[in-house]
Amino acid sequence: QKEVEQNSGPLSVPEGAIASLNCTYSDRGSQSFFWYRQYSGKSPELIMFIYSNGDKEDGRFTAQLNKASQYVSLLIRDSQPSDSATYLCAVRGGSNYKLTFGKGTLLTVNP
């Protein structure tokens, strides 16, 4: 059974700080990794995706992938109250397009 694990939180950070969200996965064959943000009662929206080991930066967001450790993270710099949401880590295997989601980490950014 493929599993994606996240700390459910809540993770609370002050405005302007760096929020660090972590995710581990069990399937070594996983090839694509995604971070989604989900506001309460809404559908997930894509924040970032990463396929290769290392860092990938997009604005205030940085995704980090370490396939050897089966670990992927998301850093949010200069956190804003509007970043308060649940962040879902999703992993896709190599042979199909199905995404397996973690349970999500609730992030609260305090003004």
Next chain:
Amino acid sequence: GAVVSQHPSWVICKSGTSVKIECRSLDFQATTMFWYRQFPKQSLMLMATSNEGSKATYEQGVEKDKFLINHASLTLSTLTVTSAHPEDSSFYICSARDRDKGKDSPLHFGNGTRLTVT
């Protein structure tokens, strides 16, 4: 960007009735769509993979006769919850893959359907 339209956004139905949810890709063609269900404070759980022109593939534990999926065109998949019961009340979300993008391209999600069965 790619848009997936899901309708209705919310529905309330009586126990024993059936409800149909539509998922449309508006500006791209999708040979594959996915149906997820999310209970409160839980993650998205994949219910089934909808394949254009063929039968859907259901995940373990999902009743195919209860959750009917039809993917008759490259832009439309429907999920019908038959003989709905209160325990079927949930947030149903579809997603679609652009067939013209690479295999690693992200999925595009609809806005979800909040189903309440009374």
